[in-house]
Amino acid sequence: MRSTHRRHPLAEAAVAVLALLAACLPVTAAEADSKQDDKQPDLTRFYDQKIKWTRCGGEEMPKDLRCGKVTVPLDYARPGAGTLDLALARYRATGDSRGSLLLNFGGPGGPGVPELAYGGKEFMDLTNGYDVVSFDPRGVGRSSPVSCGDGTEQALEATDDGEDSADPQTALKQLKKAADACAKHSGPVLPHIGTLNVSRDLDVMRAALGDKKLNYLGFSYGTRLGAVYATQFPGKVGRMVLDGVDSLTEPLSEQGLVAAEGQQTALEDYLEACTEQVTCPFGQDARSAREQVVQLVESLDEYPVPAGLGQEFSGQDLVGAIGQALYSEQMWPVLTQALNMLVHDGDTRGVMALAGGGFTAPTRPNAPPRPYAPAEPSAAGTPSPDGDGGLVDAEDVPLDNPPAALMAVNCADDPDRPTADQITEDIENLRTAYEKASPVFGQYRLAQVLLCYGRPKGTDFIREKVRDVDTPKMLLVGTRGDPATPYRWTVETAERLGSSAVVLDNKGKGHTGYASSTCVHEKVDDFLLFGTLPDDGSSCGPDDRRSSGPRG
Numbered sequence: 001m002r003s004t005h006r007r008h009p010l011a012e013a014a015v016a017v018l019a020l021l022a023a024c025l026p027v028t029a030a031e032a033d034s035k036q037d038d039k040q041p042d043l044t045r046f047y048d049q050k051i052k053w054t055r056c057g058g059e060e061m062p063k064d065l066r067c068g069k070v071t072v073p074l075d076y077a078r079p080g081a082g083t084l085d086l087a088l089a090r091y092r093a094t095g096d097s098r099g100s101l102l103l104n105f106g107g108p109g110g111p112g113v114p115e116l117a118y119g120g121k122e123f124m125d126l127t128n129g130y131d132v133v134s135f136d137p138r139g140v141g142r143s144s145p146v147s148c149g150d151g152t153e154q155a156l157e158a159t160d161d162g163e164d165s166a167d168p169q170t171a172l173k174q175l176k177k178a179a180d181a182c183a184k185h186s187g188p189v190l191p192h193i194g195t196l197n198v199s200r201d202l203d204v205m206r207a208a209l210g211d212k213k214l215n216y217l218g219f220s221y222g223t224r225l226g227a228v229y230a231t232q233f234p235g236k237v238g239r240m241v242l243d244g245v246d247s248l249t250e251p252l253s254e255q256g257l258v259a260a261e262g263q264q265t266a267l268e269d270y271l272e273a274c275t276e277q278v279t280c281p282f283g284q285d286a287r288s289a290r291e292q293v294v295q296l297v298e299s300l301d302e303y304p305v306p307a308g309l310g311q312e313f314s315g316q317d318l319v320g321a322i323g324q325a326l327y328s329e330q331m332w333p334v335l336t337q338a339l340n341m342l343v344h345d346g347d348t349r350g351v352m353a354l355a356g357g358g359f360t361a362p363t364r365p366n367a368p369p370r371p372y373a374p375a376e377p378s379a380a381g382t383p384s385p386d387g388d389g390g391l392v393d394a395e396d397v398p399l400d401n402p403p404a405a406l407m408a409v410n411c412a413d414d415p416d417r418p419t420a421d422q423i424t425e426d427i428e429n430l431r432t433a434y435e436k437a438s439p440v441f442g443q444y445r446l447a448q449v450l451l452c453y454g455r456p457k458g459t460d461f462i463r464e465k466v467r468d469v470d471t472p473k474m475l476l477v478g479t480r481g482d483p484a485t486p487y488r489w490t491v492e493t494a495e496r497l498g499s500s501a502v503v504l505d506n507k508g509k510g511h512t513g514y515a516s517s518t519c520v521h522e523k524v525d526d527f528l529l530f531g532t533l534p535d536d537g538s539s540c541g542p543d544d545r546r547s548s549g550p551r552g
Helices: 009-018 029-033 112-128 151-159 168-192 195-208 221-232 252-274 286-302 315-325 329-345 349-354 401-413 420-437 442-450 461-465 487-497 518-530
Strands: 066-073 083-091 100-104 131-135 214-219 237-243 474-481 501-509 538-540
Touching: 066 195, 083 112, 083 195, 100 112, 100 195, 100 221, 112 131, 112 518, 151 168, 151 401, 151 442, 168 401, 168 420, 195 214, 195 221, 195 401, 195 461, 214 221, 214 518, 221 237, 221 461, 221 474, 221 487, 237 518, 252 286, 252 329, 252 420, 252 442, 286 315, 315 329, 315 349, 315 442, 329 349, 401 442, 420 442, 474 487, 474 518, 487 501, 501 518, 518 538
Parallel strands: 100 131, 100 214, 214 237, 237 474, 474 501, 501 538
Antiparallel strands: 066 083, 083 131
16 A cells, blocks of 8 residues: 655644755764775674573573674774674574574664563564574663763753743754763764664674574664665565564654654543543543643653652653653553652652653563663773673663664764754744644654754765665555554655565554554564565554553
8 A cells, every 4th residue: 555645734844944954064984884885894703703692691581581792893894993792682493493583672772682571472473483582782772882971951951942042052052062972971882873884783693693584573763774774685685574664764853743743642642541540640631631741741840850870850751751651552551650650659660660762662561670770871881892792781771871872873864964053043943843743742852853963964875775675575564543653654665665565554553563463463473484475555453452562
């Protein structure tokens, strides 16, 4: 099924503001990495490595989960300039194995190792034919995690409507300080973050796992990664499923508005259901509940509350936590419980457990607690020149790593950079547009967009080159009621990828379909295990729900 995309007027306004011209900034490693040199660097030692698997450390880690690492170049153009170690986790196949199936749960900024530990039950059927493997991408989790320190807070201050940000020049200074803070706290991995390099890492993993072809299941941002891999390594694609399909063409400005609008709609749906229950912390009137949420966010922004580890929990932290829980209706009872703890007891533990970094697969409501407590923001792990070690201890992963990694990857993947003059002239219009899109999520999403200011220009590879892939058939799953990745993105991406793309239309709600629809789950498993594809444009009904889903 194919349709013509009609843009929302708010999105048109923001695109006109942020995507007019690109600043004359230096070419980054991400851009350089997308260009093929006549003489390719020798990567043999990376492709020939073997993974040593051991029992995973940490509380609550499943006994049958094994952990390992692969070593990749910091810079693929200069593989002798340093290396990174990437954390992996694996469930062994219980039946006849076709090799490995690599999972990416989304984000960008979502660590795969703890996600597979939390949500591994959802993928046990796939162990009938595969070793099921996930990983912490470069800059994420234990794999040289990036951090912005207090940079995110500075960006939020630049996008609010307070006195400090009324002067556009002040806002610009805050945004530049935020970019500098990210560079300071992230270390040498930051210039080499981006989906092009993660895709190359994925191919090294494929070889290290002993697979001739990459079999892959990607959720949300993981669909962008899968599409890039199919472009860079079309001859290595095996069976590939992309669920909750990301946009390959829309600039961050428009994606931010889509996210704000989608999450606002999901919030209103949640509050309608919440106020029908006596346990709702905002009473039994939906309109009043919406007003109370806005007031709660504003109050916490003005007066943050202690949250342990020397940190404070602000209104924008709450916005991020609520946004994660809204990706799936299965999480609504957990969100209600967490909000009751916050509103009635001032206890932030529930909402902090919900917080995450980006668009990921929905979380299981009965997931165990995290196996580690993230640390305060600090300098990221240093790449090793000899590949000896390099993984950061789980307890030393910075608390802000998920949002810091999200912005690092999104900025590296996006070539648009508004100039200082453009931001100065239009920041008020941007605030108005995002506030109109969502009084709750608008500022949060605008800050994520503007955080690219002051960073080097990103690559245009994804927008220009990812199209008409020459690969075996791949399955794209789009969900009609997805608050994060709208169904039209699935259709548009399928059109760009060409005849290899087969679309499955999930008529349900929630972010991604594998966790929430028995029909989608079965069709995905049938393809991955047996090679059986549904017809292009076939559908799954809206009421076919499962009781649990992968954590993201």
